[in-house]
Amino acid sequence: MRSNGGKERKIGLVLILIACLLFLTGCWGKREVEELAPLIGIGFDPGQKPGTYIITQQLAKPKQAGATAADVEDRTFSIEASSAREAYEKVYKISSRMPFMGSLKVVVIGEDAAKAGFKDILDFVQRFSEFRRSMYIVIAKGKAQNLLDLKLRNGQLPAMSIKNHIEQGENLSTFPTVRLGHYLTVLGTKCTAPIIPVVENIKSGDGGIKYKDGKEGEEIQIQGAGVLRGDHLVDLLTDEETKGYMWLDNDVIHRLINTVGIGESKVNFGGQVLNSTTKYKVPDKDGTIELRYQIKTDITVDEVMGLKKQLSETEWVDLMKEAEKSFAKEIEKECELSIKKERELGLDFLGIGRHIEQKNSAYWKTVKDHWEEKIADFPVSVNVEVTIHHSGMSSNSVTTNSTGEGEE
Template sequence: MKAFLMLCICSLLLSGCWSSRELNELAITVAVGIDKAEDGIIVTVQLINPGDIQAKTPTNGPSVTTFSIKASSVMEGLRKITTKSPREIYLSHLRMLVISESMAEEGIAEVLDFFARDHEVRTDYFVVVAKNTKASSVLNVLTTIEKIPANHMFASLDVSQRIWAPTRGVKLNELISNLTSEGKQAVLSGVLVKGNVKNAGDMSSISRTNLSTLLNFKGLGVFQNDKLIGWFNEDESKGYNYITGNVKSTLIVIPCEKKEKKHDIIGVEMLRTNVKVTATMKNHKPHIHVDLKGEANVADVECQVNLQDPAVINMLERKTAADVKEKMNDAVEKAQKTYKSDIFGFGEAFYRQDVKRWYKMKREWNRIYAEDLTVDLDAKVQIRRLGTLNNSYMKQMKH
């Protein structure tokens, strides 16, 4: 009897299906867009069309559907959308959170609270800013290669930050950490809608090889606290990623010294970088030293140079390092003098290396960062390989 009672008690702790939901009752949401409204926000969701995704033969319909609704909060918007959608909004497969530029300029902290708090929402999706357009316009664009536009954006941002480097894929946890940090400000990649916005949701827009509407990631948005205050261009964005150690691979274009054509260049592929940031005091003022060391390969030669000559390789290494240093300097100049925002985490560097001194500076860090902080940049690049050709075959062709 004791054993039977014990089994009965233990059975109460076993999981059951009381909270289960059938798949055909859920609207799988892969992207959410937030736009600013006069007295609230506009919530847009991108939902998967299960019939099109599961179809064995191609259909003429889009793979996703979007719904938009005005609300006073994100939670209210997601609930109100059920007046348009026949299924319950399900966020566990979210890939992209798109916030409009006007909303980001007003502040994103309140919007992010729901996504950080809700137990069903995972934090492995990217957060981006819709640049010069509405978030709803971004979610309405249909894409090729990846049938689901949210997956297209996620993959494009992920691969561009790995092999080109002017973008930065920021997930929710990292964004909230930067927003709440006392020594570092946030950045988010910008996404543009290029082409015909009105027809972006028509199937005709993707029924041609030369697409009439494209999604394009361009530039990094600079934040002060939770508000967007400006943008970096492509070179400045690369400079930011160099300083923060986020460059895994990119290409550096070096003009040829002896040009036969106007656009003759040598392409150097940066393979890996190692960055060390040191915080010290010089003349009673805070000082940051950024030391970058990189390894590279020669990727493209469009002029006649002797790559067997060590002097030529040294020249390429110097010019590559100078290009990297210039981009880092442009990023620091704009962030420090124009935006006065410590997006590089120099304050965190002081916290890690001298906690007592940081606590003395942290209340006035924004002013100290903009007025008193000096930054010294150093870059060294070593070319490892020349590719499968020692020299360009164009010289042999000329002979």
């Protein structure tokens, strides 16, 4: 009797499992990887016809014959269409693989499209479920189509090269990293103007850069940033103005920095930032509200240029104090340039209004409705403290008849 009961229970369990399997959905809507073309980058420019865009899609096609997953062939299409979906359809018709949107890394907004406004373009990017808000957004200096069509000397797809540049950006901290989610968040604050990094191609000889190693193609760089009112590009920041923004936004992780000689010695210094912290206060002094930035930076000195004589230990200590002042002056200059630009544009890309709201919400309520007018004369000060943590392996220059390396 017991053995029969055990068999019945086992049979009942098997039937239940079979029934469960019948109700599972499975992978009925699956798409094989071999049938997909991963979308790496997408660019937007104004079209020739009114109400249209030139939408450039950069797809990656994995190479055959045992190549690694990193080896891809370039399949870039530029389509004039009235919507992203129309462009998607046209590309799908001529491509042997279905474009897969979930792999998108970079959205490139052409300069003219950015000036005209691109909220309709981004609607599809933020609405379609396959897209992720972690994708990067950049502005192309010129046309996005031309940038994505570039042949680079390193053989990479331009979209992948832009992505790699951005992800290595903290090593220099000279431009902001902007993802779709961050841009939309800033846009929602209303008082803060969005800022997006600018990408451009570099030919040999541009900006003092020359290259010749037998490889055909060009290079790209990310330098400067665009300031927007909503989704409209208003102006471009210079490299120094963008660096000032990075200091004030507490976004400097590492930096290479050079100074212009000050004081009697006229010695120049080159160094790198080890770490940096920016804090702010919003004091109220007799009814006068102001914003005070406090930047504390640790720097190691890598170069001392213009040193004419051998220094004693005391003189070297004094020189390093001079270096601290010199580095602080350079940082202050970059910050002041950024603040000056904010005043000129009347756009709060530095987020000063956000700081005021956090520290003094009562005062913010009185100025938020006319904040753009208030920016021009709102008092802002910057105080920079630099500490030299290391001055290299020698306390003198090779031209000063130093008695030996490693003297401190």
